[in-house]
Amino acid sequence: MSRDTRFKRIYQLLDTHHGPQNWWPADTPFEVMVGAVLVQNTAWKNASSAIARLKEADLLSPKAILQMPVEKLALCIRSSGHFNVKAKRLQALCLWLDQQGGVDRIIRQSSADLREDLLAVYGIGPETADDILLYALGEPVFIIDAYTRRLFSRLGLLQSDEPYEVLRKKFESALQMDAGIFNQYHALIVVHAKNTCKKQPVCSECCLAGVCDGVWKSIL
């Protein structure tokens, strides 16, 4: 069985077991973008409470974030950790959004090299850029994170230290270029790691049990 087929089969198993995830948990595309920065190297719960604090203070908008002193912003997002750095990153993101003519314009006419533009913004690396492209803008990109590397290297389908772009292409070429599929697949990988197999991404009791260690035939 080809690697591509296995990627699809794993999606089916995860999807059947965990069901629809309806990611990203946010009310607006801009909230997705803010969340993508705040969740960097941080538990979602901590990022989420920081967003809640911004909302309560009515500060969850590009203009508010740009106008507020960076020190005040840092205090608001304190619970997300790395708050001094992330405050600067949020303002850099909002400045870029402003220069682009706002979130709505980006949604209406997404330019060809939008990904490159995002990567040029301070604080936005490959994963954050793809979070924004997929979950805020609906672009079909496959997100590579630590969970993805851990799960698929344990399954023997990847080397965990392969470059980000290499892994992204492997997933994107194995699957349909469908934002809906990529959306659900990445959410499933995260939920699987968080809820089902906390220590071992493939344990003896989870829905992927048996797919590694050369016993693909019995399950797939």
Add this chain to the structure above:
DNA sequence: ACCCAGGGTCATA
């Protein structure tokens, strides 16, 4: 007390 969580930047070799 230690480790990790839905990363990225910067300095150094």
Add this chain to the structure above:
DNA sequence: TATGACCATGGG
């Protein structure tokens, strides 16, 4: 290009 230090909170 490839490591390593650094950023920092909250929950296990």
